[in-house]
Amino acid sequence: MIVLDYRDKRPLYEQMAEKLERLIVNGGLEPLTRMPSVRSLAMELSVNPNTVQRAYAQLEQDGYLYTVSGRGSFVTVQEEWRESRQNRIWQEWRAVTGQAREAGIPGERLMAGIREIYGSGSGVEGKCGGESNADGSAAAAAQEGVK
Amino acid sequence: MIVLDYRDKRPLYEQMAEKLERLIVNGGLEPLTRMPSVRSLAMELSVNPNTVQRAYAQLEQDGYLYTVSGRGSFVTVQEEWRESRQNRIWQEWRAVTGQAREAGIPGERLMAGIREIYGSGSGVEGKCGGESNADGSAAAAAQEGVK
DNA sequence: TAAGTGTATTAAGTATATTGATACACTTAA
DNA sequence: TTAAGTGTATCAATATACTTAATACACTTA
Numbered sequence: 001m002i003v004l005d006y007r008d009k010r011p012l013y014e015q016m017a018e019k020l021e022r023l024i025v026n027g028g029l030e031p032l033t034r035m036p037s038v039r040s041l042a043m044e045l046s047v048n049p050n051t052v053q054r055a056y057a058q059l060e061q062d063g064y065l066y067t068v069s070g071r072g073s074f075v076t077v078q079e080e081w082r083e084s085r086q087n088r089i090w091q092e093w094r095a096v097t098g099q100a101r102e103a104g105i106p107g108e109r110l111m112a113g114i115r116e117i118y119g120s121g122s123g124v125e126g127k128c129g130g131e132s133n134a135d136g137s138a139a140a141a142a143q144e145g146v147k
Numbered sequence: 148m149i150v151l152d153y154r155d156k157r158p159l160y161e162q163m164a165e166k167l168e169r170l171i172v173n174g175g176l177e178p179l180t181r182m183p184s185v186r187s188l189a190m191e192l193s194v195n196p197n198t199v200q201r202a203y204a205q206l207e208q209d210g211y212l213y214t215v216s217g218r219g220s221f222v223t224v225q226e227e228w229r230e231s232r233q234n235r236i237w238q239e240w241r242a243v244t245g246q247a248r249e250a251g252i253p254g255e256r257l258m259a260g261i262r263e264i265y266g267s268g269s270g271v272e273g274k275c276g277g278e279s280n281a282d283g284s285a286a287a288a289a290q291e292g293v294k
Numbered sequence: 295t296a297a298g299t300g301t302a303t304t305a306a307g308t309a310t311a312t313t314g315a316t317a318c319a320c321t322t323a324a
Numbered sequence: 325t326t327a328a329g330t331g332t333a334t335c336a337a338t339a340t341a342c343t344t345a346a347t348a349c350a351c352t353t354a
Contacts, residue, residue: 069350
């Protein structure tokens with residue numbers, strides 16, 4: 001299902017959570033399917049069940065999974081985790097925008113920033129789904145002074 | 148000059164940096180004045196000079212101080228640290244906005260968010276200086292769903 | 295009941311961060 | 325030149341937090 005990289009500096013559970021999240025977001029795991037049990041996946045990857053458990057807990061926290069005690073963990077339907085994900089980002093965006101205001105960055109500057117970022121390339125128009133990439137790698141594209 | 152709080156969980160250097168930053172931003176320390184030497188401030192607060200040094204390094208990194216080896220550390224003029232601060236926040240804002248796009252949050256939603264955040268209360272209009280408060284406490288005001 | 299599931303608690307081990315001790319390098323004034 | 329001030333670099337000790345594992349518990353279903 002996934003494979004761990006022991007050269008990676010990050011903790012195992014974080015690595016697992018990220019790879020599984022990517023699987024789900026990219027459609028590699030159908031909604032409503034049952035995830036492997038914590039024990040079986042732990043066995044397969046030669047780690048402690050708690051480590052898998054922690055990765056699952058993280059995914060559940062982020063809305064990608066839901067759990068029924070004694071039955072298993074299941075993949076959430078897209079509408080759920082999509083909204084959950086949007087909410088997380090929305091909260092942070094509001095916080096940072098508040099800081100921008102306090103720092104004296106003009107609102108017009110931010111407006112222009114939005115037009116620029118949303119204008120370029122494969123924007124998600126309307127309410128159609130489809131992620132360009134799973135992680136937030138577009139963040140690396142931010143390299144311009146506020147002037 | 149400042150007083151440390153030993154109940155605070157954060158490390159001493161971080162606490163010092165924050166308090167000094169607040170002093171500078173609020174005008175408690177005139178631009179171009181010399182900061183206390185690392186040794187004297189360390190003596191005054193009963194900490195190791197390295198701890199003060201680290202706080203100063205942080206403030207220098209953020210543009211609030213500049214240092215001349217052998218002479219001392221000095222408070223930067225407002226235009227400098229103001230721009231530096233805006234740049235830091237601007238970079239992060241762009242990153243988060245990029246994530247918002249990838250998550251499928253419509254640009255119009257962000258536009259509305261800006262109008263809302265900038266519209267309320269004591270916004271910094273034009274290019275006149277003046278910070279409403281030193282830390283990013285307005286971030287706590289963000290408590291609304293994206294829906 | 296038995297074998298599967300997730301969960302909670304606790305402890306061991308490890309990594310990281312923080313602070314302190316000390317020595318070095320630069321600037322200025324006596 | 326020297327002495328006393330300044331910031332800086334390096335290294336070690338310690339404390340803290342994190343990660344992982346061991347183990348026992350609780351729930352569901354065949």
